[in-house]
Every structure is written in structure tokens, then in C-alpha cells.
Amino acid sequence: MTGPVLVTGAAGRIGTVLRGGLPERGWAVRSLDVVAVPEPRTGEEHLVADVTDLAAMTDAARGASAVVHLAGISGESTWAAISHANIEGTYCALEAARRAGVGRVVLASSNHASGYTERPADGLLREADAPPRPDTYYGVSKVAMEALGSLYADRYGLDVVCLRIGSAFAEPTTTRQLSTWLSPADTVALVDAALRAPSPGFRVVWGVSDNTRRWWDLSAAEALGYRSTDDAEGHAAALVAAHGEPDLADPVHRRVGGEYTTADFDAENFTA
Numbered sequence: 443m444t445g446p447v448l449v450t451g452a453a454g455r456i457g458t459v460l461r462g463g464l465p466e467r468g469w470a471v472r473s474l475d476v477v478a479v480p481e482p483r484t485g486e487e488h489l490v491a492d493v494t495d496l497a498a499m500t501d502a503a504r505g506a507s508a509v510v511h512l513a514g515i516s517g518e519s520t521w522a523a524i525s526h527a528n529i530e531g532t533y534c535a536l537e538a539a540r541r542a543g544v545g546r547v548v549l550a551s552s553n554h555a556s557g558y559t560e561r562p563a564d565g566l567l568r569e570a571d572a573p574p575r576p577d578t579y580y581g582v583s584k585v586a587m588e589a590l591g592s593l594y595a596d597r598y599g600l601d602v603v604c605l606r607i608g609s610a611f612a613e614p615t616t617t618r619q620l621s622t623w624l625s626p627a628d629t630v631a632l633v634d635a636a637l638r639a640p641s642p643g644f645r646v647v648w649g650v651s652d653n654t655r656r657w658w659d660l661s662a663a664e665a666l667g668y669r670s671t672d673d674a675e676g677h678a679a680a681l682v683a684a685h686g687e688p689d690l691a692d693p694v695h696r697r698v699g700g701e702y703t704t705a706d707f708d709a710e711n712f713t714a
């Protein structure tokens with residue numbers, strides 16, 4: 443591994459976790475965001491740029507060993523905002539990597555790329571059984587992200603690993619997240635595995651902790667080298683006491699995308 447990892451969206455929640463955790467695993471970090479990262483770490487390079495600015499992104503990618511692309515709108519919004527930041531932004535991240543000769547890109551996809559997929563009657567849901575079935579314009583942008591990644595892998599030989607992240611927060615705050623939580627430590631472990639796996643080609647993997655209530659299969663992520671060390675179950679007693687045991691017939695618990703599949707998430711309820 444030569445050269446820093448370019449992390450886009452570095453000032454956000456996941457970016458902040460990675461800026462702390464990747465250096466502990468031997469990666470130098472070059473942070474990029476539209477806003478300045480707060481308190482840059484010793485040795486951290488930091489750039490302010492818009493991920494949809496291809497020239498700036500290509501400059502930023504020069505000399506990097508990989509790109510971890512997080513930047514964008516991280517929930518539902520208007521079509522104009524989502525298509526620009528998330529779809530144009532992902533194109534620019536991949537095209538900048540190609541132009542700068544960076545061989546690996548890790549993409550922050552989402553469970554919402556397949557949000558309407560239902561919980562299997564038994565067993566765990568594999569990525570192969572969760573084809574594109576977006577639950578929002580946001581989910582559409584993650585389908586486009588995976589499609590662009592596939593194109594750049596097949597056409598230009600880039601290694602592209604798409605992480606279908608569940609709920610990457612400091613701790614689970616809803617009963618759904620008892621299934622879908624990706625802890626901060628596991629976020630670092632998953633991205634590290636995606637950066638290190640030998641010649642992965644194109645992969646799509648779920649990004650969750652090894653939660654007791656998990657119903658998304660982790661074998662594809664583990665094939666990359668990911669090992670989860672966290673489980674949301676330690677938060678179950680408090681969350682169930684506050685909100686009740688999850689009703690598995692409820693779309694929030696029955697579908698991959700949870701509440702994003704409900705009428706509350708109709709795009710007309712959102713402004714940019």
C-alpha cells in the first residue's frame with residue numbers, strides 16, 4: 443500500500459470514524475469534503491472540494507492508493523439534489539480514480555438500494571438475493587452507484603467494492619437498528635478489509651455488525667476479510683423497553699429498507 447487513501451465526505455459521520463480508525467490500521471488518510479474537516483489529525487492531508495468537480499477530484503486522487511467514496515446526501519431528498527450529489531458525484535469519484543491511475547475504489551452504497559426486498563422466510567439474506575429494488579430516490583442513487591462501480595470494474599479493470607451499509611451510528615437508537623447496526627469499530631474493520639482484499643474485482647457486500655438479530659448474510663463481507671467484533675444486542679433491553687418487541691410483519695422490520703419504504707419517505711415530503 444503506497445500513497446494515502448482519499449476519503450471523500452471525510453467530515454461526515456462515517457468519515458470521522460475512518461479518519462480516526464484507518465491510521466491505526468496503517469493507512470495514511472487524505473480527507474476531502476465540501477466543508478473543512480474539524481481538527482485534522484497529525485499527518486492527515488485535508489482538502490476542501492466538491493466531489494462533483496471532476497478536475498478537482500482528479501487532482502485529489504493523484505498519488506492515492508485507493509478512494510473511499512462517502513461524499514453525498516446520506517438520506518432522502520429531492521431528485522435534483524440526489525441525482526447531482528450522489529450520481530454525478532459517484533461518476534466523478536470513479537472517473538477521477540481512473541484518470542489518476544488509482545486501482546481501487548470503495549463505495550458507500552446502502553441497504554436502500556434494495557430497500558423493498560423482504561426478509562426471507564428463514565435463513566439469512568444474501569446480496570445475490572437482494573437485486574436492485576430501491577426504496578427512495580436516495581436508494582436509486584445507490585443502485586446507480588453500484589452500476590457505475592460495475593462498469594468501471596468491467597471496462598477499466600478497477601477493483602470496486604460496494605458496501606451496502608446498514609445503520610452506521612455510534613449506537614443503535616431504534617429496534618430496527620438492533621438488526622442493521624454497523625458499529626464504528628466494525629465500520630473501520632469493513633473498510634480496511636475492502637481496502638486490503640487481494641484483487642477483489644467487483645463486489646457488493648452488506649455492511650452490518652454481527653448482530654444477534656441480523657438477517658443479512660455476512661459471508662460475502664467475511665470473504666473479503668471482514669470480522670465483526672460488535673453486536674447491537676447489548677442495547678436491546680433498553681430499546682425494547684422503550685419501543686416494544688419488533689413486529690416482524692411491520693414493513694419497518696420486514697423489508698430491508700425499513701421505514702424508508704413507508705409513505706413518510708415519499709420524496710414530496712423532502713426539500714433539498
Ligand SMILES: NC(=O)c1ccc[n+]([C@@H]2O[C@H](COP(=O)([O-])OP(=O)(O)OC[C@H]3O[C@@H](n4cnc5c(N)ncnc54)[C@H](O)[C@@H]3O)[C@@H](O)[C@H]2O)c1
Binds near residue numbers: 455493513531551611
Ligand atoms: N450512516 C449510515 O448509516 C449510512 C448507511 C448507508 C449508507 N451510508 C452512506 O455512507 C456515506 C457517508 O454517510 P454518513 O452517515 O457519514 O453521512 P454524512 O451526511 O454524515 O456525511 C456526508 C458528507 O459528505 C459531504 N458532502 C456532501 N456533498 C458533498 C459534495 N458534493 N462534495 C464533497 N462532499 C460532500 C458532507 O459535507 C458530509 O460531510 C453516504 O454516502 C451515505 O449515503 C451511510
